[in-house]
Amino acid sequence: MSRDSNILLSIRDLTMMYGSRIGCQDVCFDLWPGEVLGIVGESGSGKSTLLNCISAQLEPSEGQVSYNTRIEGMKEVYQMSEPERRLLMRTDWAFVHQSPRDGLRMNVSAGANVGERLMAIGNRHYGDIRQSAENWLGKVEIESDRLDDLPSTFSGGMQQRLQIARNLVTGPRLVFMDEPTGGLDVSVQAKLLDLLRSLVRDLGLSVIIVTHDLAVARLLSNRLMVMQRGRIVEQGLTDQVLDDPQHAYTQLLVSSILQT
Amino acid sequence: MNYQQTEIPDYNFAYLDEQTKRMIRRALLKAVAIPGYQVPFAGREMPMPYGWGTGGVQVTAAVIGPEDTLKVIDQGSDDTTNAVSIRKFFARTAGVETTEKTADADIIQTRHRIPEHPLREDQILVYQVPIPEPLRFLEPRETETRKMHALEEYGLMHVKLYEDIARHGHIATTYAYPALINDRYMMDPSPIPKFDNPKMDMMPALQLFGAGREKRIYALPPYTKVKSLDFEDHPFVIQSWEDVCGLCGAKDTFLDEVILDDQGNRMFVCSDSDHCNERQAKGHRGPQNRDDSLTEEVAL
Numbered sequence: 001m002s003r004d005s006n007i008l009l010s011i012r013d014l015t016m017m018y019g020s021r022i023g024c025q026d027v028c029f030d031l032w033p034g035e036v037l038g039i040v041g042e043s044g045s046g047k048s049t050l051l052n053c054i055s056a057q058l059e060p061s062e063g064q065v066s067y068n069t070r071i072e073g074m075k076e077v078y079q080m081s082e083p084e085r086r087l088l089m090r091t092d093w094a095f096v097h098q099s100p101r102d103g104l105r106m107n108v109s110a111g112a113n114v115g116e117r118l119m120a121i122g123n124r125h126y127g128d129i130r131q132s133a134e135n136w137l138g139k140v141e142i143e144s145d146r147l148d149d150l151p152s153t154f155s156g157g158m159q160q161r162l163q164i165a166r167n168l169v170t171g172p173r174l175v176f177m178d179e180p181t182g183g184l185d186v187s188v189q190a191k192l193l194d195l196l197r198s199l200v201r202d203l204g205l206s207v208i209i210v211t212h213d214l215a216v217a218r219l220l221s222n223r224l225m226v227m228q229r230g231r232i233v234e235q236g237l238t239d240q241v242l243d244d245p246q247h248a249y250t251q252l253l254v255s256s257i258l259q260t
Numbered sequence: 261m262n263y264q265q266t267e268i269p270d271y272n273f274a275y276l277d278e279q280t281k282r283m284i285r286r287a288l289l290k291a292v293a294i295p296g297y298q299v300p301f302a303g304r305e306m307p308m309p310y311g312w313g314t315g316g317v318q319v320t321a322a323v324i325g326p327e328d329t330l331k332v333i334d335q336g337s338d339d340t341t342n343a344v345s346i347r348k349f350f351a352r353t354a355g356v357e358t359t360e361k362t363a364d365a366d367i368i369q370t371r372h373r374i375p376e377h378p379l380r381e382d383q384i385l386v387y388q389v390p391i392p393e394p395l396r397f398l399e400p401r402e403t404e405t406r407k408m409h410a411l412e413e414y415g416l417m418h419v420k421l422y423e424d425i426a427r428h429g430h431i432a433t434t435y436a437y438p439a440l441i442n443d444r445y446m447m448d449p450s451p452i453p454k455f456d457n458p459k460m461d462m463m464p465a466l467q468l469f470g471a472g473r474e475k476r477i478y479a480l481p482p483y484t485k486v487k488s489l490d491f492e493d494h495p496f497v498i499q500s501w502e503d504v505c506g507l508c509g510a511k512d513t514f515l516d517e518v519i520l521d522d523q524g525n526r527m528f529v530c531s532d533s534d535h536c537n538e539r540q541a542k543g544h545r546g547p548q549n550r551d552d553s554l555t556e557e558v559a560l
Contacts, residue, residue, distance in 0.1 A: 083411045105398070105419070112422045119422065120415030126425055126491040148426045 007068060008033045008174060008206050009054070014063035016049050022230040023049035027063070029225065029235065033173070036200060036207040038221030038238060040214060040253070046230035047210045048178060054208065055095055055176045056085055067174070090120055094167035098179040100159035103166070104151045110137065110162055111147040117170045136165040140195060157188035161195065168199065177209040181216055193219050214257055218242055226250045274321040275353040280304055284322035284477070288468060291479035296441030297409070298392050303475035313346055313371055314472030316388030320369045323384060323468070324350065329357040331365035336373035336514065336531030343371075360534050372435075374456040376513050376535040379465035381482060387450045389471035392478065394438045394448035414446045417489055425494055434499065440487045441480065454488065455498045455514045461486040503528040506548035508539035 009031040016023035024046035031037055039047050052058035054065055056077050065077040070092065077085060089095075097103035104113055114133035115123075123129055134144050140161040142154075151159050160180065167175065180196065181189040197220060200207055211217055217224055218238055225235040226249065234247040245251045272278065280302075287301035306314040324330065330350050334343040338360040346369060347358050359365050362377040369386040379385060395405045398416050408414065417438050424432040437454035441447045449460060450469060460467065460480060467480040480486065490496040501515045506527035513535060515528040527548045530536035540549070 082407075086411060086413065108398075108419055108423045109426050111426055112419050115422055116415065116419050119418040120413065122415070124418065124490075124492050126422065127493050129422065130426070 006032060007074075008035075009068070009208075010064075010066040010074070011054060012064045012066075014050070014053055014060050014065065016046075016053050016058065016230075017061045022046070024053070024227070024230040027232055029232075031174075031206055031208065033206055034204045035223060036205075036209065036221045038217035038224045039208065039210045039227060040212060040217050040224060041227035042253070043212060045227040047212075047227055049230075050227070051176055051178055051208065051210045055093065056089055057095075070173075090117055091170050092172050092174065094170075094172040094175040096160075096163055096167055096175065096177040096180050098182045100151070100156070100163045103163040104159060106150065106152050108150070109148045110142070110151055110154070113151060113162060113166045114169050117166065121170060132169060136169050137162075139168075139199070140165040155188075157184055157192060160184065160192060164196070164199070168203070168205075171203075173206060175205050175207045177207060179211055179213075180209065181211070181213065189216075196220060214242060214254065226253065273326070273354055274324050274350065275306075276304065276318065276321045280318075281322045284318055287477045288319065288322065288479060291468070291477050292466070292481050294445070295480055295484045296445030296447040296478060298476040298478045301475055301477050303472050306472065308345065308349075310473040311390060312342055313369070313388035315470030315474075315477075316369050316371070316386050316472075317346060317349065317470075318472060319468050319470035319477065320350065320367060320386045321354075323386070324354055324356060324367055326354070326356065328366040329359050329364055331359050331362060331368045331534075332370075333368065333373060333375065333532075333534075334371045336375075336516075337533045339533065361538075362534055370452075372451055372453070373514065373531060374452060374459045376530070376532045377538075379463060381464040383465040385463075385465050385467045387452075387467065387469045389448070389450040389469045389476070390473070391436075392448055392469065392471040392474050392476040394436075394446050409445060412444065414440070417446055418491070421489060421491065421494075425491070431490065431494055431496070437496075438489050440489060442485050443487075447478065447480075447486075449486075453499060453514055454496075457486065457488045457496075458498065501528060504546055505530045505536060505539075506546040508536045508544045508549070509546035510536070510539055510544070 007030045011027055011029050014027040015025050027050055039050065041047050053060040059078055066074050067077050069075050111130060111133040114136050115129040118129050118132065134147055137144055137147060142158055142161060151162055154162060181192055184192060193216060209220055221238050224238040224241045225232050228249045234241060234250045241250060242254055245254050284301055287299045291299045304318060306317055308314060332343040332347040334340040350356055351358055362375040367384045367386060368375065371388045393405055395408060395416055398420055399405050421431050435451045435453050436448050437457050439447055439449055439457055449457060462483050464482050466482055469478045488496040504511045505513060505515060507529050510530055513530045513532060516531045517526055517528055519526050
């Protein structure tokens with residue numbers, strides 16, 4: 001089997017213009033199964049625009065986003081019918097928002113939050129849904145006696161973990177994360193990163209993670225892309241990019257980390 | 261009384277002008293063609309506040325004819341304020357006959373109940389709907405709920421039922437119980453008790469729903485499948501009572517609890533007053549209605 005047939009996600013010439021302003025421009029890359037790809041850059045560099053374009057939430061002005069679907073193989077995401085695309089987004093894909101409030105339903109219990117995706121794909125057995133919600137809370141280290149509590153009674157770190165559980169319950173293959181550790185204190189960040197790392201490894205997830213925190217990128221991602229003014233200025237293996245940056249902007253970015 | 265006999269009619273027949281009625285009828289036709297689908301319509305200001313049945317009144321005004329007989333019920337009763345004022349409204353603006361007997365009515369406008377008496381093919385049931393969108397409280401964005409209807413993404417409705425069971429141990433939604441229409445559209449059956457949901461299923465009468473504030477019309481043609489949502493391990497059940505109606509002794513009707521004094525005494529009575537009166541006229545008696553010892557055994 002050729003290497004290409006294994007590609008999970010393929011981005012070609014992706015450009016997003018906001019009028020005459022550039023969101024992101026001429027982005028090309030491939031993602032392989034089980035790979036964690038980090039996208040770093042300063043704010044305003046087009047990371048989130050790129051992530052939204054890739055995750056079918058914002059139609060790009062130009063370029064293709066192709067995804068290797070389970071049944072039909074490679075398919076262009078923006079050529080799919082809307083029901084098909086939405087089904088893909090809530091089964092095979094997952095999106096972890098920076099703020100858990102964007103990704104959770106705050107007015108229903110933790111169990112219902114986790115169960116929502118299961119009910120969306122047609123699970124109609126209360127006992128089963130509850131059981132898998134409980135299992136998933138365990139996997140993200142939330143005690144099972146919080147199953148019926150509202151997410152608003154959870155701490156920030158717990159909410160973020162709940163959001164992850166809610167997204168992973170349908171067994172997605174590709175997870176998009178937008179600053180998943182933003183807004184959490186350092187010790188909680190470390191715990192969350194640990195958890196993410198073990199989930200990614202155990203479940204064989206492919207992840208595209210957007211962050212401005214190079215430490216997060218180094219810890220989680222196998223491969224790194226550096227963005228500046230909507231363009232990818234450098235990409236390669238994470239350690240390679242961070243230890244031996246070639247592009248001037250990357251050098252600036254790496255050197256701006258406080259050394260302890 | 262016939263409206264033509266009024267010398268100078270104060271209003272156009274049935275209050276609304278003919279163009280408005282035409283517009284509403286077009287919306288109704290579309291609603292009947294797509295059971296459970298919410299059709300937008302250009303709702304008019306009516307001479308009563310929103311929440312008093314302006315949607316139902318507009319639908320009734322659009323379908324009523326001079327020879328029709330109208331019944332209006334509110335909480336199952338014919339003599340509450342809302343029912344009385346709407347009945348008077350049509351008696352005055354359309355000059356139609358009104359009745360309190362379900363069997364005699366051609367059009368029944370209702371709020372909160374479906375009459376206990378089975379309806380016939382030649383009858384129309386008009387519901388007053390406060391909030392037509394069943395998904396509203398879970399997904400406040402109208403753009404999103406429309407898309408969910410279009411793509412038949414109704415998993416969210418079960419989240420509400422899940423939440424009920426998680427909190428109360430059973431599906432605690434007792435009114436406005438969501439139902440799937442004709443295996444396609446999710447519908448809020450207006451705030452009728454779930455006790456009445458099974459009556460909607462395959463009902464011979466035409467059912468029309470009007471939401472005045474939200475300006476939506478939807479409908480169930482006769483003999484339409486209405487399936488109340490549930491879980492496999494928590495099936496849909498209707499309310500049941502340990503008591504019987506205190507007046508007529510009925511065991512199979514929707515009962516209202518009436519507090520009698522501050523000593524804890526209470527009684528249950530049929531919420532459908534016409535049905536209850538009819539049963540009493542036939543000699544049925546409930547436990548609180550035994551002062552005449554004529555036929556008390558009939559009740560039990």
